[in-house]
Amino acid sequence: MPELHHSLHDVYGEVLRRNPGEHEFHQAIREVLTSLESVVSKHPEYADSAVIRRLCEPERQIIFRVPWVDDSGAVQINRGFRVQFNSALGPFKGGLRFHPSVNVGVVKFLSFEQTFKNALTGMPIGGGKGGSDFDPKGRSEAEVMRFCQSFMTELFRHIGEHTDVPAGDIGVGAREIGFLFGQYKRMSNRYESGVLTGKGLNWGGARVRREATGYGTVFFINEMLKTRGQTLDGQRVVVSGSGNVAIYAIEKVQELGGTVVACSDSGGYVVDDKGIDVALLKEIKEVRRERISEYATARGNHVHASSEGSIWNVPCDIAIPSATQNELTAGDAITLTKNGCRLVGEGANMPATPEAIGIFTAAGVAFAPGKAANAGGVATSALEMQQNASRDSWSFEYTEERLSVIMRKIHERCAATADEYGSPGNYIAGANIAGFVQVADAMLALGVI
Numbered sequence: 001m002p003e004l005h006h007s008l009h010d011v012y013g014e015v016l017r018r019n020p021g022e023h024e025f026h027q028a029i030r031e032v033l034t035s036l037e038s039v040v041s042k043h044p045e046y047a048d049s050a051v052i053r054r055l056c057e058p059e060r061q062i063i064f065r066v067p068w069v070d071d072s073g074a075v076q077i078n079r080g081f082r083v084q085f086n087s088a089l090g091p092f093k094g095g096l097r098f099h100p101s102v103n104v105g106v107v108k109f110l111s112f113e114q115t116f117k118n119a120l121t122g123m124p125i126g127g128g129k130g131g132s133d134f135d136p137k138g139r140s141e142a143e144v145m146r147f148c149q150s151f152m153t154e155l156f157r158h159i160g161e162h163t164d165v166p167a168g169d170i171g172v173g174a175r176e177i178g179f180l181f182g183q184y185k186r187m188s189n190r191y192e193s194g195v196l197t198g199k200g201l202n203w204g205g206a207r208v209r210r211e212a213t214g215y216g217t218v219f220f221i222n223e224m225l226k227t228r229g230q231t232l233d234g235q236r237v238v239v240s241g242s243g244n245v246a247i248y249a250i251e252k253v254q255e256l257g258g259t260v261v262a263c264s265d266s267g268g269y270v271v272d273d274k275g276i277d278v279a280l281l282k283e284i285k286e287v288r289r290e291r292i293s294e295y296a297t298a299r300g301n302h303v304h305a306s307s308e309g310s311i312w313n314v315p316c317d318i319a320i321p322s323a324t325q326n327e328l329t330a331g332d333a334i335t336l337t338k339n340g341c342r343l344v345g346e347g348a349n350m351p352a353t354p355e356a357i358g359i360f361t362a363a364g365v366a367f368a369p370g371k372a373a374n375a376g377g378v379a380t381s382a383l384e385m386q387q388n389a390s391r392d393s394w395s396f397e398y399t400e401e402r403l404s405v406i407m408r409k410i411h412e413r414c415a416a417t418a419d420e421y422g423s424p425g426n427y428i429a430g431a432n433i434a435g436f437v438q439v440a441d442a443m444l445a446l447g448v449i
């Protein structure tokens with residue numbers, strides 16, 4: 001890991017001291033600060049005005065108790081979080097994650113990343129993220145509903161279409177957004193469509209929001225390939241995860257001529273050399289909510305399922321990690337590179353460890369960071385907010401075209417910024433610097449707040 005310029009080193013020291021044990025948050029901050037070296041040497045005003053220090057401190061952090069009654073009548077207690085990181089560009093915006101690994105450090109890293117990602121979309125949205133250590137796995141629909149109602153009973157006083165607009169993330173899809181929206185409506189006595197995004201199509205949701213993160217990631221990868229004179233046609237692709245992002249990334253890769261040969265869940269992975277059958281995957285994951293091993297059972301003998309080893313052992317040209325943070329390690333990066341992988345696009349938030357990124361960079365593997373590549377989800381959420389504000393509903397084709405233009409512009413902006421700051425082809429530097437400059441300039445204009 002490179003040494004930081006002394007002013008950035010001091011900022012990082014303060015982050016470590018104030019946020020002990022929050023490793024993912026430290027990791028996300030360190031990556032951005034490393035990219036800012038060239039910015040502070042060109043523009044010392046960012047260091048002078050303490051804007052970088054202010055940007056590393058969330059505006060507000062909310063932690064609350066979520067009590068609920070399970071199907072056996074026992075009282076369960078979970079912890080709820082919402083970190084409202086930065087609202088210089090607009091209302092806080094970002095998803096809710098329900099997973100046992102959720103803690104304040106994870107939510108802080110996600111909301112910090114979200115701030116830059118949202119800036120890159122070019123939409124007027126600030127950064128936030130939230131969630132709970134609630135584990136939806138194995139819970140009945142009635143339990144999930146009671147949990148969501150209790151969670152919103154506290155959250156509702158902190159959100160609003162002009163304040164903070166949550167959406168889904170791991171463990172939170174259209175079903176959970178429905179329960180959350182229902183409780184918000186009941187508590188506030190307002191049909192405030194713009195308070196949550198990812199809603200169902202017949203109650204204020206936007207077409208393409210479900211597909212947007214996965215499709216957007218593939219649009220971004222397609223732009224990267226174009227700069228190399230290539231297309232997705234004939235490429236062998238591995239996508240980790242089998243949730244919202246993964247399913248629609250797989251769908252779009254195959255629509256554009258690539259073959260996705262493997263996907264996974266937290267229990268293992270499947271290899272299907274004929275190409276993942278997306279309709280079957282949707283049936284298993286979205287309808288039946290079953291394990292990925294069921295895919296192999298349903299598909300027949302040519303599909304190999306494994307609960308040992310790593311999905312990254314499967315040879316591919318392109319890897320799209322779309323499950324969770326730090327899922328792709330240095331060892332995985334070495335294997336992927338040896339097996340001929342030439343491009344990695346992050347569908348998830350921070351799925352590659354810093355060591356893995358170092359290995360890809362040294363090997364000349366093109367690398368797209370999540371805050372740029374997966375920004376299509378939140379960008380389409382902003383399109384949902386636009387439709388809600390104007391009481392409108394756009395067609396699938398029109399919305400997908402808007403998404404593809406947004407992703408092309410994000411790609412152009414990251415590439416141009418990387419060139420401008422002396423790191424051509426480095427999308428990490430391009431994304432971090434472009435996002436930072438936009439948020440920092442807005443913060444400077446708003447005074448010391």
Ligand SMILES: NC(=O)C1=CN([C@@H]2O[C@H](COP(=O)(O)OP(=O)(O)OC[C@H]3O[C@@H](n4cnc5c(N)ncnc54)[C@H](O)[C@@H]3O)[C@@H](O)[C@H]2O)C=CC1
Pocket residue numbers: 095168169170171172213241242243244245246264265266267322323324325327347348349374375377378
């Ligand atoms: N849903 C969205 O619009 C967006 C999501 N993301 C990010 O994409 C990633 C995936 O999110 P979603 O698809 O929405 O969630 P999801 O809950 O729909 O799917 C998550 C998938 O990851 C798998 N998974 C979780 N932990 C795992 C582990 N430790 N090892 C292997 N697999 C694991 C799950 O089994 C599931 O297949 C997350 O990092 C999320 O923050 C990023 C941008 C937008």
Ligand SMILES: O=C(O)CCC(=O)C(=O)O
Pocket residue numbers: 093094095096114117165166167168169197349374375377378379381
């Ligand atoms: O659509 C949104 O507001 C949330 C998307 C999200 O959580 C993310 O980009 O990581």
